[in-house]
Amino acid sequence: MSKSPYTPEFRAKVSQEYLDGVGYYGYISAKYDIGKKTLQQWVAKYRIYGIVAFVHKLGNASYSSDFKTMCVKAVLSGEGSVDDIVVKYNISSRQVLRSWIKRYNVNRELKDYDPKREVYMAEARRKTTIEERKEIVEYCLKHNHDYKETAHIYDVSYSQVYSWVKKYDTNGEEGLSDKRGRHKTDDEVDELERLKRENLRLKRQLEEKDMVVELLKKVKEFERM
Known part of the structure; x- marks a missing residue:
């Protein structure tokens, strides 16, 4: 996973400012130019785990299929919202949990995640809709062009993600259309x-x-x- 522009120390500092009553979410978000939702997630995790919550990332965390299923069922059964479960089980991000829920809802297998497993060579390329490709590209661009993590989360190949991002950079959403034949130069x-x-x-x-x-x-x- 690509490195966050915010260090664990910075996220802990900002979270502590909120807990100390320095300002409300909107004030602190504007002060440091970070999203309000992002700040709320930081504070929620910091309350429970302290700075450790910001040290462990997807890149060095292993998620078993049983763990993924448990978290998905916790959301679907009403035990808590996506944000609640992300905090409770210290999952790296809400996008990760949402991807598990999507796979579960369409009866796709929730596989064990081994951080050593490479996704540069996918076992098989699954078919995707134009809406899925847009979502995948958007996620990749928002996360510093981390093709590998994006490929893992959305269960596609590294080369697919790379290709879609490049096509989007060149031709916008039109480049993501699944057209027959060669695209004109x-x-x-x-x-x-x-x-x-x-x-x-x-x-x-x-x-x-x-x-x-x-x-x-x-x-x-x-x-x-």
Whole structure:
């Protein structure tokens, strides 16, 4: 799993500020430019596990099929919400638990997760809908292009995720359509379409640069604390 831009120490510090009454969720979220929902999850985990909750990540955690099933049933039986169960069992993220629930609801096997298992070579490529591909790409982009983790969570191959993200970067949602035949290159389309593609590529590059700049600002601010 890719490293979070927020260190365990930072997340613990922010959570403690809330518990100390420094401010409400909205105030602290704005102060550190983090999502309100993210902050609520940090605080909930920190209450129970302390800073340890932020040290153990998906990359070094093993989830057995029985554990996954137990957590899914806990949500479906009303024992708690997704967020409640994530906190109670210290699951790495709500997206991980949601992926287990999706698989369980469509009668797909919840397999043991061994962090040593590679997903670069998938056993088989399953069919996906355009909606699934959009969700998969969105998750991958929000998690620092972590193709491996995304492939594991959504039960697809590493190469599939990589291909969809690249197609999305080049052609937007249209690139995720499961079309027959070869996609036309820039040289094979008219001038207007070529300019549209180039504009989209430049927009993506600028967005990524802005993300990097903001991340560097946050790192420098944290280092000054």
